[in-house]
Amino acid sequence: MPTVKLVDEQSASPRVKAIFDDIKATKKIDFVPNFWRALAAHPDNLERAWNQGKSIMKDGKISLLLKEIVAVAVSVTNSCRYCINAHTAACLKLGLDQESLGEVLAVIGLYNQFNKMADAFQIEPDILPKLE
Amino acid sequence: MPTVKLVDEQSASPRVKAIFDDIKATKKIDFVPNFWRALAAHPDNLERAWNQGKSIMKDGKISLLLKEIVAVAVSVTNSCRYCINAHTAACLKLGLDQESLGEVLAVIGLYNQFNKMADAFQIEPDILPKLE
Amino acid sequence: MPTVKLVDEQSASPRVKAIFDDIKATKKIDFVPNFWRALAAHPDNLERAWNQGKSIMKDGKISLLLKEIVAVAVSVTNSCRYCINAHTAACLKLGLDQESLGEVLAVIGLYNQFNKMADAFQIEPDILPKLE
Amino acid sequence: MPTVKLVDEQSASPRVKAIFDDIKATKKIDFVPNFWRALAAHPDNLERAWNQGKSIMKDGKISLLLKEIVAVAVSVTNSCRYCINAHTAACLKLGLDQESLGEVLAVIGLYNQFNKMADAFQIEPDILPKLE
Amino acid sequence: MPTVKLVDEQSASPRVKAIFDDIKATKKIDFVPNFWRALAAHPDNLERAWNQGKSIMKDGKISLLLKEIVAVAVSVTNSCRYCINAHTAACLKLGLDQESLGEVLAVIGLYNQFNKMADAFQIEPDILPKLE
Amino acid sequence: MPTVKLVDEQSASPRVKAIFDDIKATKKIDFVPNFWRALAAHPDNLERAWNQGKSIMKDGKISLLLKEIVAVAVSVTNSCRYCINAHTAACLKLGLDQESLGEVLAVIGLYNQFNKMADAFQIEPDILPKLE
Numbered sequence: 001m002p003t004v005k006l007v008d009e010q011s012a013s014p015r016v017k018a019i020f021d022d023i024k025a026t027k028k029i030d031f032v033p034n035f036w037r038a039l040a041a042h043p044d045n046l047e048r049a050w051n052q053g054k055s056i057m058k059d060g061k062i063s064l065l066l067k068e069i070v071a072v073a074v075s076v077t078n079s080c081r082y083c084i085n086a087h088t089a090a091c092l093k094l095g096l097d098q099e100s101l102g103e104v105l106a107v108i109g110l111y112n113q114f115n116k117m118a119d120a121f122q123i124e125p126d127i128l129p130k131l132e
Numbered sequence: 133m134p135t136v137k138l139v140d141e142q143s144a145s146p147r148v149k150a151i152f153d154d155i156k157a158t159k160k161i162d163f164v165p166n167f168w169r170a171l172a173a174h175p176d177n178l179e180r181a182w183n184q185g186k187s188i189m190k191d192g193k194i195s196l197l198l199k200e201i202v203a204v205a206v207s208v209t210n211s212c213r214y215c216i217n218a219h220t221a222a223c224l225k226l227g228l229d230q231e232s233l234g235e236v237l238a239v240i241g242l243y244n245q246f247n248k249m250a251d252a253f254q255i256e257p258d259i260l261p262k263l264e
Numbered sequence: 265m266p267t268v269k270l271v272d273e274q275s276a277s278p279r280v281k282a283i284f285d286d287i288k289a290t291k292k293i294d295f296v297p298n299f300w301r302a303l304a305a306h307p308d309n310l311e312r313a314w315n316q317g318k319s320i321m322k323d324g325k326i327s328l329l330l331k332e333i334v335a336v337a338v339s340v341t342n343s344c345r346y347c348i349n350a351h352t353a354a355c356l357k358l359g360l361d362q363e364s365l366g367e368v369l370a371v372i373g374l375y376n377q378f379n380k381m382a383d384a385f386q387i388e389p390d391i392l393p394k395l396e
Numbered sequence: 397m398p399t400v401k402l403v404d405e406q407s408a409s410p411r412v413k414a415i416f417d418d419i420k421a422t423k424k425i426d427f428v429p430n431f432w433r434a435l436a437a438h439p440d441n442l443e444r445a446w447n448q449g450k451s452i453m454k455d456g457k458i459s460l461l462l463k464e465i466v467a468v469a470v471s472v473t474n475s476c477r478y479c480i481n482a483h484t485a486a487c488l489k490l491g492l493d494q495e496s497l498g499e500v501l502a503v504i505g506l507y508n509q510f511n512k513m514a515d516a517f518q519i520e521p522d523i524l525p526k527l528e
Numbered sequence: 529m530p531t532v533k534l535v536d537e538q539s540a541s542p543r544v545k546a547i548f549d550d551i552k553a554t555k556k557i558d559f560v561p562n563f564w565r566a567l568a569a570h571p572d573n574l575e576r577a578w579n580q581g582k583s584i585m586k587d588g589k590i591s592l593l594l595k596e597i598v599a600v601a602v603s604v605t606n607s608c609r610y611c612i613n614a615h616t617a618a619c620l621k622l623g624l625d626q627e628s629l630g631e632v633l634a635v636i637g638l639y640n641q642f643n644k645m646a647d648a649f650q651i652e653p654d655i656l657p658k659l660e
Numbered sequence: 661m662p663t664v665k666l667v668d669e670q671s672a673s674p675r676v677k678a679i680f681d682d683i684k685a686t687k688k689i690d691f692v693p694n695f696w697r698a699l700a701a702h703p704d705n706l707e708r709a710w711n712q713g714k715s716i717m718k719d720g721k722i723s724l725l726l727k728e729i730v731a732v733a734v735s736v737t738n739s740c741r742y743c744i745n746a747h748t749a750a751c752l753k754l755g756l757d758q759e760s761l762g763e764v765l766a767v768i769g770l771y772n773q774f775n776k777m778a779d780a781f782q783i784e785p786d787i788l789p790k791l792e
Contacts, residue, residue: 002253002254002255003252003253003254003348003349003352004253004362004365006255031258033258034253034255034256034257034258035246035249035250035253035255037255038250038253038255039249039253041362041366042362042363042365042366042369042370044366044370045366045369045370045373048370048448048451048452049245049246049249049373052242052444052448053242053246055444056235056238056239056242056444057239057242060235061229061231061232061235062232062235062236066198066201067235067239069198069201069202070201070202070205070236070239070240070243071239071242071243072780073202073205073206073209074205074206074209074239074240074243074244074247075243075247076776076779076780077205077206077209077210077776078209078243078244078247078248078343079343079606079607079608079775079776079779080247080248080250080251080343081257081779081782082250082251082255082256082257082258083243083246083247083250084531084779084780084782085257085258085260085531085782086257086258086260087243088531089260097193098532098569098570099193099570100193100194101532101570102569102570102572102573103188103192103193103194103199104194104202105570105573105777105780106188106570106572106573106576107188107189107199107202107203107206108202108206108776108777108780109573109577109773109774109776109777109780110184110185110188110189110203110773111202111203111206111207111210111215111219112206112210112772112773112775112776113181113769113770113772113773114167114181114185114215114769115206115207115210115212115215115739115772116210116212116736116737116739116768116769116772117167117171117181117765117768117769118167118170118212118214118215119212119214119736119739119741119744120135120732120736120744120765120768120769121134121135121136121166121167121170121171122134122135122653122741122744122745123134123138123166123167123169123170123214124166124214125166125213125214125217125218126163126165126166126214126217126218128217128218128221135744135745135748136758136761173758173762174758174759174761174762174765174766176762176766177762177765177766177769180580180583180584180766181769184576184580187576188576204384208380208383208384209380210739211379211380211383211474211475211476211739212739213383213386216383216384216386216399217386217399220399230400230437230438231438233400233438234437234438234440234441237381237384237438237441238438238440238441238444240380240381240384241377241378241380241381241384241441241445242377244376244377244379244380245373245374245376245377246373247343247376248340248341248343248372248373248376249369249372249373251340251343251345251348252336252340252348252369252372252373254345254348254349257782266517266518266519266520267516267517267518267612267613267616268517268626268629270519295522297522298517298519298520298521298522299510299513299514299517299519301519302514302517302519303513303517305626305630306626306627306629306630306633306634308630308634309630309633309634309637312634312712312715312716313509313510313513313637316506316708316712317506317510319708320499320502320503320506320708321503321506324499325493325495325496325499326496326499326500330462330465331499331503333462333465333466334465334466334469334500334503334504334507335503335506335507337466337469337470337473338469338470338473338503338504338507338508338511339507339511341469341470341473341474342473342507342508342511342512342607343607344511344512344514344515344607345521346514346515346519346520346521346522347507347510347511347514349521349522349524350521350522350524351507353524361457363457364457364458367452367456367457367458367463368458368466370452371452371453371463371466371467371470372466372470374448374449374452374453374467375466375467375470375471375474375479375483376470376474377445378431378445378449378479379470379471379474379476379479380474380476381431381435381445382431382434382476382478382479383476383478384399385398385399385400385430385431385434385435386398386399387398387402387430387431387433387434387478388398388430388478389430389477389478389481389482390427390429390430390478390481390482392481392482392485468648472644472647472648473644475643475644475647475738475739475740477647477650480647480648480650480663481650481663484663494664494701494702495702497664497702498701498702498704498705501645501648501702501705502702502704502705502708504644504645504648505641505642505644505645505648505705505709506641508640508641508643508644509637509638509640509641510637511607511640512604512605512607512636512637512640513633513636513637515604515607515609515612516600516604516612516633516636516637518609518612518613518785530781530782530783531780531781531782532781534783559786561786562781562783562784562785562786563774563777563778563781563783565783566778566781566783567777567781577773577774577777580770581770581774584763584766584767584770585767585770588763589757589759589760589763590760590763590764594726594729595763595767597726597729597730598729598730598733598764598767598768598771599767599770599771601730601733601734601737602733602734602737602767602768602771602772602775603771603775605733605734605737605738606737606771606772606775606776608775608776608778608779609785610778610779610783610784610785610786611771611774611775611778613785613786613788614785614786614788615771617788625721627721628721628722631716631720631721631722631727632722632730634716635716635717635727635730635731635734636730636734638712638713638716638717638731639730639731639734639735639738639743639747640734640738641709642695642709642713642743643734643735643738643740643743644738644740645695645699645709646695646698646740646742646743647740647742648663649662649663649664649694649695649698649699650662650663651662651666651694651695651697651698651742652694652742653694653741653742653745653746654691654693654694654742654745654746656745656746656749
């Protein structure tokens with residue numbers, strides 16, 4: 001049972017409806033994902049989150065695909081079911097092939113292991129050349 | 133104080149010394165990072181971890197730089213000080229510029245927020261087209 | 265499938281039954297939540313956990329509602345499905361309105377993002393005035 | 397060593413300087429916290445993060461103090477050193493007394509324990525009355 | 529919906545089939561757990577992960593049961609549903625009785641609480657006698 | 661800077677002093693660890709936490725050493741510096757040798773990796789024989 005009621009497109013207020021339309025147009029999908037429908041229970045949160053996400057998740061200095069790969073890495077490390085599902089699908093839709101996905105998952109697994117081993121040893125960061 | 137004694141190159145056993153040499157050659161660095169010096173307290177662990185890391189962290193279907201970016205995303209999400217430091221430096225060494233790093237960090241921050249909001253709502257994953 | 269068998273009220277031992285009755289009376293509910301039914305598989309754990317929870321989750325210097333809001337913040341950050349559900353419901357039952365819940369969720373989302381960005385930067389805590 | 401160079405007020409660009417001034421005025425402090433100085437390495441991130449934070453962290457339906465208490469709960473659960481320090485200080489500055497802080501910490505500890513016990517049992521959420 | 533297609537024994541390639549057979553023989557089970565069936569979508573990952581797991585999860589200086597108990601502690605702390613289920617079952621199969629399981633769970637709960645309280649206080653590690 | 665002032669033995673109230681003495685006697689150490697000195701800022705929390713810890717961390721159905729190993733597994737997975745340090749030291753003091761510690765760390769690393777891979781795949785728990 002969701003913690004808030006999901007807003008559907010039919011009953012959305014004009015303010016929420018406009019954001020729903022922008023979501024569908026920007027993401028080129030024909031439905032409003034549950035994440036945004038849940039956020040719509042609190043329109044200020046919906047607007048703030050959508051504007052933030054829209055301004056970040058687009059091609060920039062790095063590609064949208066690379067950003068979606070980073071989203072998978074974060075979502076897996078946080079064990080977020082909803083987000084793992086959504087961002088893995090986004091990567092595949094943007095052209096990541098299964099073999100490359102396998103490499104991404106291997107790296108994610110590796111560093112979840114190495115991160116904790118580094119913590120276990122309580123080692124200090126290596127002294128590296130300074131940032132210029 | 134590290135939880136195990138760091139092994140240094142001078143006092144390393146031949147088995148450990150050979151791995152240390154391979155680490156320096158493979159990573160093109162002139163020192164053995166503390167992570168591997170700590171692992172060397174347990175040579176079986178060192179050998180297993182190094183072989184695993186070496187087989188994953190190389191150019192493949194996706195580039196080593198993309199893999200290092202994934203390593204940063206995992207390490208930040210796990211809040212691993214040692215690894216954030218090491219992998220951010222590796223990204224910069226492999227040519228990631230500061231502006232691109234800024235975009236990576238924005239994506240990492242965004243999904244640490246959105247992951248928890250999705251969890252808060254307890255929403256079900258969207259029904260997406262099947263994997264072929 | 266739960267990892268332990270849930271104890272039901274009918275088959276509970278007198279020791280467990282007494283705690284179940286105290287749970288229902290204290291929380292003013294007419295069923296024993298699954299959390300306590302699972303803990304009852306190990307009566308020492310049940311008794312210890314219930315006594316601890318009962319002594320903390322009551323009006324004190326800060327109100328029970330504020331404590332339930334803190335419980336939501338912890339549970340969302342830990343992505344605990346069972347607990348998010350239970351403590352969100354407790355907040356609403358204690359009078360938190362939907363708009364206030366929206367503000368709580370916005371703050372929880374914000375700091376899950378900012379926490380990780382602070383970790384990413386590896387910044388030192390600011391020097392603040394001393395605790396008196 | 398921070399992962400990015402901290403921007404100081406003297407060398408900040410006019411765009412960054414204006415945000416720094418707004419931070420100091422809004423938070424009624426006479427220095428720019430390291431978090432914002434690090435974000436300033438990427439001015440788009442600084443502007444986006446500051447606007448988001450400013451719009452959330454103010455008195456609303458719930459008080460700023462309650463929001464800072466939620467920030468402490470999130471930051472402790474994420475083990476974020478920088479943020480624990482900053483938000484505990486903010487709570488005390490806003491008038492939370494030591495005894496109340498002790499109650500907040502007890503609740504945070506309690507649910508970090510109970511969250512994991514609930515996960516360990518793999519129990520289903522209780523069936524609760526529907527959200528209206 | 530799994531993020532990758534689960535490979536079943538009938539359609540597995542000879543390379544994957546050989547690993548599946550080794551998994552069943554080593555673990556003395558008559559089915560291939562979903563974890564390994566999912567990994568099989570990327571045979572390099574399957575081979576690497578299985579070899580790593582097989583070399584670690586066997587009686588050594590410490591017993592396999594103790595290792596499975598450690599696996600439960602890690603899996604609960606990470607809130608990994610699949611793994612909590614699998615490793616709790618493995619402990620019981622290896623002879624851990626319900627009362628001992630209760631003690632393990634109490635310790636896991638205790639330190640998930642104390643870990644966060646220690647983080648909340650931002651205390652320095654105690655000065656302890658040096659490692660020899 | 662700790663978030664609360666550490667209480668020292670000289671200035672402790674009689675109630676706190678009695679608990680400090682019990683800590684030293686029970687743990688057979690001649691100083692009060694910082695964790696308990698920080699908790700002492702809130703005597704109710706100190707008393708509750710100490711009583712809980714004392715009742716769990718003793719030989720029972722499973723040994724104190726096994727419990728300390730579980731504490732290491734939890735603390736590493738939570739990346740708790742203070743606790744990793746304290747519980748690794750406790751294991752060594754109770755007789756765990758370096759080689760066994762290496763095996764424990766390998767298992768902890770392994771499952772931090774496998775937990776996240778299982779989450780990445782979004783697989784359902786295997787159907788296992790029922791709990792009796």
